[in-house]
Amino acid sequence: MTTIKSVTLIGSGNVATHLGIALKKAGIFIDCVYSKTKENADALAQMLDANYTDKIKDIYSNSDLYIISVSDNAIEKVAKKLNDKLGKSLSVVHTSGVTPSTILSNYFDSYGVLYPLQTFTKNREVDIAKVPFFINSSDSSLEHRLYILALNLSPKVFFLSDEKRKVLHVAAIFTNNFTNFLLSVTEDILKQENIPMNYIYPLITETAAKVTDELSPAKIQTGPAKRHDQNTIDTHSEYLGKYPDYKELYLKITDMIQEKYK
Amino acid sequence: MTTIKSVTLIGSGNVATHLGIALKKAGIFIDCVYSKTKENADALAQMLDANYTDKIKDIYSNSDLYIISVSDNAIEKVAKKLNDKLGKSLSVVHTSGVTPSTILSNYFDSYGVLYPLQTFTKNREVDIAKVPFFINSSDSSLEHRLYILALNLSPKVFFLSDEKRKVLHVAAIFTNNFTNFLLSVTEDILKQENIPMNYIYPLITETAAKVTDELSPAKIQTGPAKRHDQNTIDTHSEYLGKYPDYKELYLKITDMIQEKYK
Numbered sequence: 001m002t003t004i005k006s007v008t009l010i011g012s013g014n015v016a017t018h019l020g021i022a023l024k025k026a027g028i029f030i031d032c033v034y035s036k037t038k039e040n041a042d043a044l045a046q047m048l049d050a051n052y053t054d055k056i057k058d059i060y061s062n063s064d065l066y067i068i069s070v071s072d073n074a075i076e077k078v079a080k081k082l083n084d085k086l087g088k089s090l091s092v093v094h095t096s097g098v099t100p101s102t103i104l105s106n107y108f109d110s111y112g113v114l115y116p117l118q119t120f121t122k123n124r125e126v127d128i129a130k131v132p133f134f135i136n137s138s139d140s141s142l143e144h145r146l147y148i149l150a151l152n153l154s155p156k157v158f159f160l161s162d163e164k165r166k167v168l169h170v171a172a173i174f175t176n177n178f179t180n181f182l183l184s185v186t187e188d189i190l191k192q193e194n195i196p197m198n199y200i201y202p203l204i205t206e207t208a209a210k211v212t213d214e215l216s217p218a219k220i221q222t223g224p225a226k227r228h229d230q231n232t233i234d235t236h237s238e239y240l241g242k243y244p245d246y247k248e249l250y251l252k253i254t255d256m257i258q259e260k261y262k
Numbered sequence: 263m264t265t266i267k268s269v270t271l272i273g274s275g276n277v278a279t280h281l282g283i284a285l286k287k288a289g290i291f292i293d294c295v296y297s298k299t300k301e302n303a304d305a306l307a308q309m310l311d312a313n314y315t316d317k318i319k320d321i322y323s324n325s326d327l328y329i330i331s332v333s334d335n336a337i338e339k340v341a342k343k344l345n346d347k348l349g350k351s352l353s354v355v356h357t358s359g360v361t362p363s364t365i366l367s368n369y370f371d372s373y374g375v376l377y378p379l380q381t382f383t384k385n386r387e388v389d390i391a392k393v394p395f396f397i398n399s400s401d402s403s404l405e406h407r408l409y410i411l412a413l414n415l416s417p418k419v420f421f422l423s424d425e426k427r428k429v430l431h432v433a434a435i436f437t438n439n440f441t442n443f444l445l446s447v448t449e450d451i452l453k454q455e456n457i458p459m460n461y462i463y464p465l466i467t468e469t470a471a472k473v474t475d476e477l478s479p480a481k482i483q484t485g486p487a488k489r490h491d492q493n494t495i496d497t498h499s500e501y502l503g504k505y506p507d508y509k510e511l512y513l514k515i516t517d518m519i520q521e522k523y524k
Contacts, residue, residue, distance in 0.1 A: 072494055098494050119468055130464050167455045170498050171448040175462055176469045177485030178515045179441045184479035186433040193429045201474040202392050207438045208470035212463040217446035223439030232334055232360050236432050253440045
């Protein structure tokens with residue numbers, strides 16, 4: 001079995017960018033970067049010493065692996081076009097948490113998923129060795145090659161079914177998207193009162209550190225909701241009267257915590 | 263002006279414990295620990311080489327400062343009893359984020375607040391030098407002495423009014439209590455599917471790190487809600503059907519994010 005030595009990268013967003021950089025660092029050759037926006041394809045291709053194109057019909061069949069890293073609703077469209085041009089014989093993966101690998105099944109004989117679970121931001125370096133990768137494939141040979149490829153990027157590589165990866169993705173929404181939104185509420189409230197955001201940084205850090213130090217969040221819950229401290233809840237709620245949405249969210253989560261710790 | 267060299271600690275909860283340990287390390291003498299539960303008073307007093315009591319009438323007037331670190335609804339009760347026994351001449355602070363300093367005004371001439379903004383857990387060490395302390399007092403001499411006392415514990419000491427401290431406390435609820443609750447949702451969902459919680463640790467760490475590295479959470483929001491990716495939202499929502507509360511919360515926060523990023 002040959003290992004994957006070259007890749008065509010389809011997409012130029014956050015995941016494609018960080019994955020492309022990591023692959024190149026690991027010695028994988030990036031044949032071509034595709035993006036529907038030519039400038040984006042060009043920019044990422046320059047970073048990766050790759051060719052680029054904004055036309056799927058200009059992609060060639062010489063890569064060991066094709067990585068589709070586009071928004072979920074574009075995956076099938078791109079797969080279909082790639083199949084139209086190059087047939088079913090390519091090895092193709094996507095990088096989505098929520099979309100099943102089987103979305104590629106009509107278009108390629110050998111398909112799978114390479115899902116890096118991290119929040120990527122352009123222009124922010126990520127230590128890829130700390131990113132867990134989740135892989136699966138209907139083709140055991142491709143699965144094996146994906147495993148070896150991912151191990152070149154990070155020691156944290158796991159097999160995970162489409163169904164379980166979807167659950168992990170839902171969990172990631174609560175963990176990152178929703179948490180980040182709560183932090184934006186914090187930012188907003190503090191800004192209104194000219195209270196520096198950095199006053200709360202140590203609390204943000206420790207909140208995360210407790211859980212990643214293996215304390216169960218259910219067991220370390222604190223606060224007025226958990227204590228059923230109605231006076232404090234009323235004081236907060238009254239203050240939040242000027243932010244009706246935040247007040248509603250405050251009361252909603254407070255109710256859920258009170259219900260959990262009756 | 264003399265600095266504070268001795269303290270009586272009223273309370274034996276998480277804040278009292280961590281504060282007591284930090285004060286002792288900083289060379290402050292702990293005269294006495296009070297708790298309504300004798301065993302708790304005894305246990306903390308042993309750690310602090312202090313006397314202990316479960317009766318406020320056994321507290322003496324020899325301490326430079328009295329720190330009331332009890333639940334918010336007990337602060338005034340304790341203050342009143344302390345006043346009954348020792349009069350108005352003590353210097354007294356409480357450690358609450360939400361309760362105004364003025365709750366002590368009827369009972370003591372010299373009163374204030376010493377509020378450490380952190381999430382404390384018993385048996386988990388906290389680097390007190392990274393904890394920001396917020397102080398205020400109606401008495402400028404006490405305020406100055408509190409400032410010097412707090413600087414012995416942490417370089418991060420700030421003056422903050424009762425009103426602004428309350429806002430900071432509301433923000434801390436979103437930042438810690440509610441975030442921790444979201445992490446308990448994650449824990450619950452993953453556990454049901456036998457997916458190890460540590461798969462998501464790097465995401466937890468990076469979510470916090472981005473914000474404490476001074477990226478604005480409002481500017482780095484990502485995810486299906488922000489992208490208005492209705493297919494993914496529907497897939498998640500369908501999966502969450504077996505957790506009606508979590509589904510409702512998912513849709514609520516998703517709505518708020520969609521509203522914010524129209």
